[in-house]
């Protein structure tokens with residue numbers, strides 16, 4: 085990004101809206117419920133919350149601070165703060181993650197477009213679970229329609245990144261994010277009054293510790309990084325726009341709190357419906373798109389709420405996707421000295437093409453990598469390997485390589501505010517985060533067996 089546009093966010097609310105806008109997205113409403121459904125409910129939730137607290141939030145604090153110190157894009161940050169060291173690789177891993185995530189993110193966001201039209205045309209009237217399932221599967225395994233919407237979404241993302249985000253998305257996310265909250269709460273109320281709501285709630289909140297396995301931790305960790313947008317440099321990029329006055333610690337806590345709250349609220353909207361309408365909680369990526377229309381179909385003015393909900397989900401996805409695209413665009417602009425316009429168009433086209441392959445791999449064609457569809461593979465690879473790999477490197481960088489005094493100075497705003505938990509934070513960077521992520525990696529690569 086050009087240095088003259090580096091004047092940064094205008095207010096505390098602006099910072100939180102943009103960073104929460106990045107964090108709150110399809111990860112909360114689409115990904116979180118089906119991952120928790122696949123991984124046994126309550127046991128997963130508790131591990132997830134622990135991952136947010138002990139791994140996600142520290143990395144977010146670290147990313148914000150690094151960005152605000154360097155005042156450049158994520159790749160240049162490591163070049164500047166750790167010249168000629170192995171840590172430059174963090175930026176490139178981030179680039180690869182951004183490419184993978186955007187490829188499938190656009191496909192899912194595209195489904196929202198289609199669901200908006202479906203709700204307007206009354207497709208969710210008198211819905212049965214079988215019909216809901218059919219509507220979803222017909223859409224995702226189709227050829228033209230999902231691709232059309234995926235490409236449309238990607239170009240919308242590119243359009244906003246092209247014209248800057250400050251007066252567009254930042255302004256609108258301040259209005260639209262609270263609206264999303266309100267709609268989810270209304271959905272929650274309806275879901276909680278469904279016949280088998282209690283079964284749904286106990287699935288979500290019953291902490292059965294015996295169900296926790298290393299794989300649960302592995303999935304929870306990936307979901308925490310994905311949902312908080314950490315491990316790939318998004319928050320470094322956003323950190324570079326934050327004014328020196330802001331308190332980075334409280335900003336991180338606020339963003340993580342809002343993000344987690346929306347995920348839990350989405351769970352409360354979805355699982356009562358899953359249990360009332362006999363949908364399999366482990367039915368995978370379609371869970372939200374199958375169970376929520378069932379809730380809408382049982383609501384007064386359900387079509388209108390459905391339409392509004394999918395619009396807001398689309399917007400939540402958009403405020404996240406621009407933050408992902410920005411990571412790539414900012415780097416290419418600066419490092420190759422190509423105009424922002426050219427880079428944005430080029431990146432959008434390339435990512436859209438990968439998105440087309442993702443969309444086709446959902447059933448229209450058999451496009452597999454490592455025994456999974458191309459889309460599932462990118463989803464798995466990015467959250468479960470690339471983001472944790474980025475996070476472990478950032479953690480080691482902060483724990484061992486980077487000047488601790490400079491880091492603390494940044495977090496305390498030159499000593500003006502207190503930094504509670506300083507010792508704990510460094511313990512996490514030095515030992516806990518690298519240890520946990522390494523163990524999980526080693527186990528999953530079959531190098532150790534626990």
Ligand code: PHE
Nearest residue numbers: 107109110111310311313404
């Ligand atoms: N956090 C976003 C979501 O939950 C996705 C995302 C991941 C955004 C990584 C930026 C970086 O939908």
